[in-house]
Amino acid sequence: MLIEKNIITEEQLKEALQIQRNTGERLGRILINLGYATERDITNMLEAQLGIPQVAPGYWLNHELMELIPEHIVRRYKAIPVAKDDHILTVALADPLNLVAIDDLRLITGLEIDTVLASERDIEYALQKFYGMPDLERELQDFEIVENQALQLEQPDDMMDEAPIVKLVNSIIMQAINEKASDIHVEPFDNGVRVRYRIDGILREGMVLPKRSRASLASRFKILSQLNIAEKRVPQDGRIKIKYGERELDLRISTMPTVFGEKVVIRVLDKANQITGIEQLGFSAENKLKFQKLLNAPYGMLLITGPTGSGKTTTLYTALTHINDIEKNIITIEDPVEYLLEGINQTQINPKAGLSFASGLRAMLRQDPDIIMIGEIRDKETAEIAIRAANTGHLVLSTLHTNDASGALTRLLDMGIEPFLVSSSVLGVVAQRLTRRTCQHCLQEYTPAPDSPERIFMGVGPNEPVRLFKGKGCQVCGNTGYRGRMAIQEVLTVTSEIRKLVNEKASSDEIKRQALQQGMVTLKEDGIAKALKGLTTLAEVMRAAYSEED
Numbered sequence: 001m002l003i004e005k006n007i008i009t010e011e012q013l014k015e016a017l018q019i020q021r022n023t024g025e026r027l028g029r030i031l032i033n034l035g036y037a038t039e040r041d042i043t044n045m046l047e048a049q050l051g052i053p054q055v056a057p058g059y060w061l062n063h064e065l066m067e068l069i070p071e072h073i074v075r076r077y078k079a080i081p082v083a084k085d086d087h088i089l090t091v092a093l094a095d096p097l098n099l100v101a102i103d104d105l106r107l108i109t110g111l112e113i114d115t116v117l118a119s120e121r122d123i124e125y126a127l128q129k130f131y132g133m134p135d136l137e138r139e140l141q142d143f144e145i146v147e148n149q150a151l152q153l154e155q156p157d158d159m160m161d162e163a164p165i166v167k168l169v170n171s172i173i174m175q176a177i178n179e180k181a182s183d184i185h186v187e188p189f190d191n192g193v194r195v196r197y198r199i200d201g202i203l204r205e206g207m208v209l210p211k212r213s214r215a216s217l218a219s220r221f222k223i224l225s226q227l228n229i230a231e232k233r234v235p236q237d238g239r240i241k242i243k244y245g246e247r248e249l250d251l252r253i254s255t256m257p258t259v260f261g262e263k264v265v266i267r268v269l270d271k272a273n274q275i276t277g278i279e280q281l282g283f284s285a286e287n288k289l290k291f292q293k294l295l296n297a298p299y300g301m302l303l304i305t306g307p308t309g310s311g312k313t314t315t316l317y318t319a320l321t322h323i324n325d326i327e328k329n330i331i332t333i334e335d336p337v338e339y340l341l342e343g344i345n346q347t348q349i350n351p352k353a354g355l356s357f358a359s360g361l362r363a364m365l366r367q368d369p370d371i372i373m374i375g376e377i378r379d380k381e382t383a384e385i386a387i388r389a390a391n392t393g394h395l396v397l398s399t400l401h402t403n404d405a406s407g408a409l410t411r412l413l414d415m416g417i418e419p420f421l422v423s424s425s426v427l428g429v430v431a432q433r434l435t436r437r438t439c440q441h442c443l444q445e446y447t448p449a450p451d452s453p454e455r456i457f458m459g460v461g462p463n464e465p466v467r468l469f470k471g472k473g474c475q476v477c478g479n480t481g482y483r484g485r486m487a488i489q490e491v492l493t494v495t496s497e498i499r500k501l502v503n504e505k506a507s508s509d510e511i512k513r514q515a516l517q518q519g520m521v522t523l524k525e526d527g528i529a530k531a532l533k534g535l536t537t538l539a540e541v542m543r544a545a546y547s548e549e550d
Contacts, residue, residue: 001045002037012036026095029120035245039178043119052096054117055082056478061130065089068109071131077101078123087111092118092126121178128207165216168209169224173251175206176268177244179478183268186221188214188261199478200436200485201309218255218262225253232262247271252336269338274314278322281315282486282535284526290491291430295323300427301390303377305402311434311487312399313338313375319397320344320373329368333360334375349375357382365389374398380415387417390425404523405429405492406512409502423499429492433523433544435536437484439477443469443534454538458528469534486536488527488544492520 002008008016008031016030023030028042047054065081066074068089074080079101083090089111093101096115105113118126172195176184181197193209209217222229225238240251252267283291294302302319304312317339320330324343332341335349335357347364349355357374358381364372365385376399377383390396402408408429412422446469448454450462460466471481492498492515501511516522521529527541 001049002031002041005041005045007041007045008036039119039121043117047117050096050117052115052117054119055092056118056122061126063130066130068111069105070108073104073108075127075131077104078120078127079105080118080123080126082116084111088114090114090116092116092123094118094120094123121175125175125206129205165213165220168213169217169220172206173242173266173268174244176266177247177249177270180270181268184264184266186217186264186266188218188258188263190260193217200480200482201434202436202480204478214261218264221253221264221266222255225251227253227255233257250338271339274317274339278318281318281489282530283489283491284521284529287489287491287521287526290428290493291319292322294428294491294493295319297395297427299390299393299395301386301396301398301425302427303408303429304397304399305405305408305429305431306399306433307401307403309434310432311485312432315430315432315487316373316397316399317341320371323371323395328370330371330373331364331367331369332373332375333357333364334373358385361385361389365394369394371395371397376400377412380417383412383415383417387412387421387425391421396425402431404508404512405431405490405520406508406515407431408492409494409498409511410508413502413505419503419505423494423502426494428494430489431492431523432487432489433527434485434487435527435530435540435544436482437486438469438534438536439471439474439481439483440534441476441483442472442474442481444472445469448538453542457538457542468531468538470537470539481537482540486530488523488530488536488541490521490523490526493518 003010003013012031012034016027016034016036019025019030020027028037028046031037032039032042043054046052062081065084068081069079077098078094080092081089082092089105089109091105091113093115095101096117102113102115172184172186176197179197179199181199183198185196185198185203187194187196192211193213195206195209196203197206219229222236222238224240227236227238234257236255238253240253242249242251248271250269252269254265255262256265278288278292304315306312320332320341324330324341326343329345330343331345331347333347333349337346337348340346347360349357349360357376357378361372361374361382362385372386372389372394374382374386374396377386386396386398400408400411402411406429408431409422409426412426413419445467448466448468454468455462455466458466471477473479473481477483495518497514497518498511501514523545524541527536527545528538530536531538531541
């Protein structure tokens with residue numbers, strides 16, 4: 001089945017079978033260890049082959065059911081009870097055909113055992129969430145001595161290779177990668193350390209660790225990112241490059257002192273999750289045509305706007321990839337460089353060395369550029385140089401923090417840029433927000449109640465027929481009803497009428513009214529259209545675009 005799905009090759013299967021003959025290990029586990037298949041691949045194939053449903057037990061742990069089975073049995077068989085109906089206990093197992101485990105569970109509980117399938121990773125997650133790590137506190141006590149000695153060494157990492165904290169940090173990072181988390185939060189509190197993951201823009205609790213691990217965890221992350229582990233009173237920033245299988249990842253580390261120790265936040269930049277084409281940005285057909293037309297302009301400025309975390313940089317990188325050509329000299333100046341783009345000259349600002357956006361931009365103009373990307377326009381000086389570049393034959397792409405597309409034009413005026421320069425240089429503005437994508441595995445239809453907020457937001461009457469969608473929650477989406485994220489956008493093209501309004505220093509509301517007359521689709525309207533197709537939920541659109549329009 002794995003070969004038919006092109007997940008593995010015949011040669012890889014033969015190699016795994018040879019290892020199995022020598023070790024007796026399960027074939028699925030061997031393929032995972034060799035890096036030929038993921039745990040999700042194996043679990044999905046087992047579900048199809050055995051006809052046994054799959055669950056993710058860590059997302060709905062039942063404390064009463066967990067008490068039915070002793071901890072050592074749960075850990076031995078990796079068995080998580082998930083449901084009970086009369087005399088039948090449903091148990092999640094990585095190997096649901098393990099007859100020894102099923103017999104033991106039947107004797108211990110006095111109940112008939114029905115099995116469902118779960119990946120080993122999901123079961124380990126459930127075990128960590130429910131029991132924590134029982135041996136960790138004792139091991140960390142030993143580690144503290146090693147850590148203190150390590151401070152005197154030139155290469156402290158050598159002393160810590162076998163320490164339990166190394167395995168723990170690796171486990172935290174691996175779980176973030178497997179869950180496709182964008183950030184990891186390691187937060188010290190009075191009674192322990194909470195680890196949370198930002199998945200699809202929402203923080204979820206991953207595990208709670210013993211109090212003793214507070215200093216050790218922060219120190220390990222700081223050693224990996226070559227920060228000063230003796231300095232715990234001021235914030236520090238660093239980065240780690242790691243390889244996970246065939247994937248290369250960049251981790252950005254930020255530490256911040258708190259009353260209970262240092263909080264560590266890790267931004268996970270995974271090239272495997274990078275968007276590679278405009279089609280993946282989620283533009284509607286109409287907006288996509290407008291966006292591509294703006295990118296094809298020989299010179300001028302294109303602005304991407306939205307709050308922090310709205311995907312502006314991803315849109316910029318995708319745009320650069322789309323227009324990258326051997327005949328064009330493309331230069332970027334960023335803070336920081338998040339992903340390396342082949343064939344594009346990327347520069348990172350360095351304020352300590354005197355390299356700011358403005359000074360870097362001046363230098364870039366002497367480098368014979370065709371296309372310039374500026375990570376963010378933060379001040380009048382940068383804005384002036386960027387607009388001058390756009391007016392002298394360069395295509396300039398950048399971002400601004402504004403609520404909507406029309407607000408970007410008035411923001412430049414507020415910075416002190418002359419109206420005629422803004423109107424002659426800006427080609428268009430894309431405003432965007434990120435919403436969670438509805439899980440297509442558990443998508444279901446529903447009709448909102450007559451007095452529901454959804455009807456009010458959409459502007460439809462209580463008796464008008466409306467069909468909406470939401471995710472019920474399943475093992476694929478971690479019982480959340482969402483999987484992945486998508487953007488909602490509005491694209492404002494600067495026409496002669498809008499240029500006239502800019503020259504007259506009109507308000508953003510007046511510019512927006514003119515853009516709407518010319519056919520601009522607002523963030524709210526774009527979001528509603530996508531919700532009606534089941535791509536996202538109206539609740540997500542309301543959360544992302546509630547303040548854009550009355």
